[in-house]
Amino acid sequence: MSEPVTVRLTVNGVAHEGRCEPRKLLVDFIREDLGLTGTHVGCEHGICGACTVLINGEAARSCLMLAVQANGAEIATVEGLATGGTLHPLQEAFREHHGLQCGFCTPGMLMTALDLLRVNPQPTEAEIREGISAVLCRCTGYHGIVKAVEAAAKVLVPAKRV
Amino acid sequence: MTSEGWIGKPVTRVEDARLLTGRGTYIDDLPMPHAHHAAIVRSPYAHARILGYDVRAALAMPGVVGVVTGADVAAKTKPFAVGVTSPVHYYCTATDKARFVGEPVAVVVARDRYTAEDAAELVQVDYEPLPAVVDPERALDADAPVLHEKVGTNLANHRRLVYGDPDRAFAEAEVVIRERFRFPKIGSTPIETYGIVARWDPIDEVLTIWANFMGPFIMHPLTARVLGLPENRMRLIVPQDIGGSFGIKTSMFPYIALIGLTAMTTGVTVKWIEDRREHLLASSSGTDRVAYRELAAKKDGTILGMRFRWYDNVGGYIRSPEPGCSYRPLGNYVGPYRFQHLEVEASTVMTNKSLTGPNRGYACGHLYFESERMVDLLAEKLGMDPVAVRKKNLIATDAFPYRTPTGGLYDSGDYAGAFDRALEMARYDELRREQAKARAAGRYVGIGIALAVDPSVSNMGYVATALDPQFRAKPEYLAKSGAMEAATVKVDPLGRVTAILGTTPQGQGHQTIVSQIVAHELGLTPRDVTVVDEMDTFTRIWSISSGTYSSRFGSVGTSATALAARKLRTKLVEYGAHLMSLPVDEVEWREGAVRAKSGKGASYTIKDLAGRGHWNTESLPEGIEAGLQATAVFHFDVAKAVDEHDRVNSSNTYGFIAEVMAVEVDPRTGAVKILRYVTVHDAGTIINPLIVEGQIYGGALHGLGGALYEDMQYDADGQCLTATFMDYLVPTACEAPTIDIAHVSSPSPLTTLGSKGLGESGTMTVPAVVANAVSDALAPIGVRINELPINPSALWARIHQAGGPDMAPRTPHSLGASRETRDAPRSAG
Numbered sequence: 001m002s003e004p005v006t007v008r009l010t011v012n013g014v015a016h017e018g019r020c021e022p023r024k025l026l027v028d029f030i031r032e033d034l035g036l037t038g039t040h041v042g043c044e045h046g047i048c049g050a051c052t053v054l055i056n057g058e059a060a061r062s063c064l065m066l067a068v069q070a071n072g073a074e075i076a077t078v079e080g081l082a083t084g085g086t087l088h089p090l091q092e093a094f095r096e097h098h099g100l101q102c103g104f105c106t107p108g109m110l111m112t113a114l115d116l117l118r119v120n121p122q123p124t125e126a127e128i129r130e131g132i133s134a135v136l137c138r139c140t141g142y143h144g145i146v147k148a149v150e151a152a153a154k155v156l157v158p159a160k161r162v
Numbered sequence: 163m164t165s166e167g168w169i170g171k172p173v174t175r176v177e178d179a180r181l182l183t184g185r186g187t188y189i190d191d192l193p194m195p196h197a198h199h200a201a202i203v204r205s206p207y208a209h210a211r212i213l214g215y216d217v218r219a220a221l222a223m224p225g226v227v228g229v230v231t232g233a234d235v236a237a238k239t240k241p242f243a244v245g246v247t248s249p250v251h252y253y254c255t256a257t258d259k260a261r262f263v264g265e266p267v268a269v270v271v272a273r274d275r276y277t278a279e280d281a282a283e284l285v286q287v288d289y290e291p292l293p294a295v296v297d298p299e300r301a302l303d304a305d306a307p308v309l310h311e312k313v314g315t316n317l318a319n320h321r322r323l324v325y326g327d328p329d330r331a332f333a334e335a336e337v338v339i340r341e342r343f344r345f346p347k348i349g350s351t352p353i354e355t356y357g358i359v360a361r362w363d364p365i366d367e368v369l370t371i372w373a374n375f376m377g378p379f380i381m382h383p384l385t386a387r388v389l390g391l392p393e394n395r396m397r398l399i400v401p402q403d404i405g406g407s408f409g410i411k412t413s414m415f416p417y418i419a420l421i422g423l424t425a426m427t428t429g430v431t432v433k434w435i436e437d438r439r440e441h442l443l444a445s446s447s448g449t450d451r452v453a454y455r456e457l458a459a460k461k462d463g464t465i466l467g468m469r470f471r472w473y474d475n476v477g478g479y480i481r482s483p484e485p486g487c488s489y490r491p492l493g494n495y496v497g498p499y500r501f502q503h504l505e506v507e508a509s510t511v512m513t514n515k516s517l518t519g520p521n522r523g524y525a526c527g528h529l530y531f532e533s534e535r536m537v538d539l540l541a542e543k544l545g546m547d548p549v550a551v552r553k554k555n556l557i558a559t560d561a562f563p564y565r566t567p568t569g570g571l572y573d574s575g576d577y578a579g580a581f582d583r584a585l586e587m588a589r590y591d592e593l594r595r596e597q598a599k600a601r602a603a604g605r606y607v608g609i610g611i612a613l614a615v616d617p618s619v620s621n622m623g624y625v626a627t628a629l630d631p632q633f634r635a636k637p638e639y640l641a642k643s644g645a646m647e648a649a650t651v652k653v654d655p656l657g658r659v660t661a662i663l664g665t666t667p668q669g670q671g672h673q674t675i676v677s678q679i680v681a682h683e684l685g686l687t688p689r690d691v692t693v694v695d696e697m698d699t700f701t702r703i704w705s706i707s708s709g710t711y712s713s714r715f716g717s718v719g720t721s722a723t724a725l726a727a728r729k730l731r732t733k734l735v736e737y738g739a740h741l742m743s744l745p746v747d748e749v750e751w752r753e754g755a756v757r758a759k760s761g762k763g764a765s766y767t768i769k770d771l772a773g774r775g776h777w778n779t780e781s782l783p784e785g786i787e788a789g790l791q792a793t794a795v796f797h798f799d800v801a802k803a804v805d806e807h808d809r810v811n812s813s814n815t816y817g818f819i820a821e822v823m824a825v826e827v828d829p830r831t832g833a834v835k836i837l838r839y840v841t842v843h844d845a846g847t848i849i850n851p852l853i854v855e856g857q858i859y860g861g862a863l864h865g866l867g868g869a870l871y872e873d874m875q876y877d878a879d880g881q882c883l884t885a886t887f888m889d890y891l892v893p894t895a896c897e898a899p900t901i902d903i904a905h906v907s908s909p910s911p912l913t914t915l916g917s918k919g920l921g922e923s924g925t926m927t928v929p930a931v932v933a934n935a936v937s938d939a940l941a942p943i944g945v946r947i948n949e950l951p952i953n954p955s956a957l958w959a960r961i962h963q964a965g966g967p968d969m970a971p972r973t974p975h976s977l978g979a980s981r982e983t984r985d986a987p988r989s990a991g
Binding site: 107132141 | 174175177178179181182183184185186188190191275276350351352353354355403404405406408435437438439668669670671852853855856858859860861862863864886887888892894895896898900901
């Protein structure tokens with residue numbers, strides 16, 4: 001066990017400072033030290049994708065990273081998507097198209113889909129499937145998720161033009 | 163919309179807003195500020211005698227508060243009751259021996275998880291490795307290593323069940339088909355793993371358990387007994403959200419005992435969250451099974467009888483509710499077919515693999531894979547179309563309710579209608595023409611069909627089939643039966659409605675469904691209804707069958723909810739009539755209010771009645787119970803104990819599934835591509851088609867995983883080869899098919915709303931339909947699928963054994979009875 005180190009990062013636009021062991025995983029830091037339990041842990045070996053967050057705008061596994069490695073980073077988690085009482089269009093599309101059942105993979109799925117739509121704002125169905133294949137869902141058979149991402153793309157693209 | 167009209171509507175889910183914004187409450191999210199953390203030490207050996215433990219180094223580590231070993235477990239707990247008479251001593255950890263890789267041997271408790279895991283590595287366990295056995299047939303050989311010396315054999319349970327006169331059916335048969343099948347060990351691997359928090363109050367002697375467990379079910383009394391606690395001193399609280407289960411979380415009860423004991427021993431609140439490796443090594447899965455099947459038929463395709471001989475591999479110990487793997491589908495062993503003669507020889511075998519239990523489709527994926535392959539083999543042998551053979555044998559639409567020879571009571575159905583619908587949607591005749599063209603062009607295109615009776619709401623009495631009738635006839639034997647659920651609907655003083663259930667949903671949207679039903683019955687909108695559906699064994703009404711498993715909520719939970727709402731409505735009508743000074747038969751409940759049938763005079767809405775009924779009890783009619791609430795307990799009268807002839811109605815409602823799938827096999831790679839997939843379901847009344855579609859898609863992908871990818875593999879020494887998601891292949895979005903879904907509806911006469919469960923759906927049919935389609939695709943080169951999963955390497959090997967992709971198509975050879983069998987099946991008749 002090493003001495004605790006200071007970690008400073010921004011999550012959903014809010015600056016945080018915490019002290020933790022250098023070996024602490026980023027996902028544990030987010031969940032335990034910052035109390036943001038929306039990000040989930042499903043495998044701790046980088047396959048299931050439930051812990052996916054955006055780090056400096058790009059999707060990344062928070063279970064494969066140490067908190068100290070994220071020092072100075074801007075992180076976005078599922079808690080930052082909705083504004084006030086209004087769901088983000090992607091969240092709204094997931095609700096409309098039954099893109100979730102148990103909801104456990106959902107935070108990782110949303111952050112992954114957000115990254116996909118940033119890189120490829122008008123993906124084909126095949127591209128959506130490829131894009132979200134980074135996250136495992138055991139409930140939905142992915143059908144509702146694919147529909148939701150398709151629908152969100154339609155809403156988000158014109159919105160960006162404004 | 164004010165009254166009626168909420169049943170059958172695709173209402174979006176009330177659960178979604180919290181889950182989409184990261185505000186769900188899963189077990190790992192519960193605030194437990196003073197909890198210590200557990201790390202479990204697990205056996206690296208598949209089979210080893212435990213000679214001793216040295217925990218000094220672990221205890222010396224700063225932050226460690228205690229270590230519990232198998233020796234403590236043996237001294238302080240009892241073994242779990244098992245569902246068989248064999249003297250299998252199954253404790254919540256290994257005690258004398260470890261019997262599978264990953265079996266818990268000790269637990270370390272420390273101030274945080276990181277420290278606990280460090281200290282777990284310092285626990286020294288002295289093992290004497292023993293030879294291992296992993297194959298269920300090999301385990302029964304006389305020279306095989308024996309796991310449990312007190313049992314003296316690896317056979318945990320054996321039953322021979324006879325219905326009708328199968329010997330005569332086989333003697334009279336004009337055609338007999340025999341085949342051997344293997345079904346893989348599949349775990350549905352919910353993305354949220356097991357999690358438990360235990361707190362012991364030594365003054366009041368209450369153990370409080372928070373767990374993402376889907377019971378209480380029969381496991382609550384079993385676990386309390388193991389810990390020596392009265393049940394009303396072991397409080398189980400299930401958090402609002404569970405991250406999937408698919409049956410797997412039924413089997414976490416040994417960990418409840420273990421973490422509970424750890425809390426009682428160390429005196430601190432103990433939290434344990436399983437990691438993925440632990441989950442894949444040691445949580446639960448369905449059984450891997452070797453099956454020998456025989457089918458007797460007439461030349462016109464009429465099935466006369468069948469014989470099943472099963473070897474179900476339950477791993478190192480038989481854990482309750484096993485041997486349900488053999489008996490859960492007992493009432494629907496015959497599937498949708500009319501034949502009356504059946505012999506089942508079920509062997510439950512212990513080997514050095516991880517333990518088994520319910521897994522979505524519990525035993526039905528196995529059953530229909532074998533049965534539907536046999537029907538196709540019969541069609542092939544007779545030169546008949548697989549559709550024609552099935553139609554020849556279907557239970558007729560006018561035969562419902564239909565009593566099966568094994569005791570099942572199929573409550574309603576229109577199997578021919580649903581099957582026709584599937585064929586029509588798949589454009590079956592056109593598909594066959596396209597297939598002929600593709601074959602002529604050298605492509606390997608196949609069409610598969612699978613039919614299944616979809617059982618829901620297990621009658622927990624079926625498990626007793628494991629015991630022989632002589633044992634069950636003893637006066638001291640207590641018979642078992644039942645399937646119940648309770649619901650309470652109440653109106654608060656300001657006139658809003660809350661419904662309370664003790665179900666444990668894992669993503670099935672119970673809150674949404676309950677809000678729809680209550681709104682429907684009381685003339686409200688779903689938004690007017692708050693639903694609390696969390697289990698707390700200290701506050702909810704529950705019994706031995708309570709929990710969320712065997713697709714039961716859609717039948718039994720919905721029935722209890724509707725009954726409670728109706729009971730409340732009756733009370734409100736009576737109260738309203740009293741306020742209006744009218745006889746009850748002159749008023750009615752219409753558009754959310756009590757109104758005079760004449761249309762004249764005042765009316766009273768729920769809000770009006772709540773304002774008076776709560777605030778002024780003097781206004782209530784004489785003899786009525788105060789308080790505006792109603793509780794209903796629904797149970798099925800058709801859930802009876804197994805009879806002396808081993809007949810039992812193992813479930814309570816029975817839906818139906820008809821599927822058609824077209825695939826193309828790439829002979830160069832062994833890859834299977836789904837070209838078309840049609841599924842038609844009959845689940846009676848559908849309450850929310852959106853949720854139903856989600857269940858069908860999800861179930862189908864679990865079925866596809868088992869058919870094509872998933873397999874918990876072990877080497878000959880019992881080392882698990884699939885302990886990460888890199889090795890245990892779960893389908894991603896790229897492998898998921900698009901499905902053409904349709905419904906026919908034969909409402910159940912047994913449930914309040916006519917609904918039946920359908921949560922397991924495609925897990926029962928997809929292994930069969932894929933195997934049939936791939937066999938049909940490869941019929942020109944004589945490759946028939948009798949083992950799953952059909953992953954590319956396995957299929958490529960089969961194709962190359964048959965001469966490879968370049969060989970000219972040839973006529974399929976006839977089936978040899980002993981092809982690929984190590985143990986020749988019994989001869990017919």
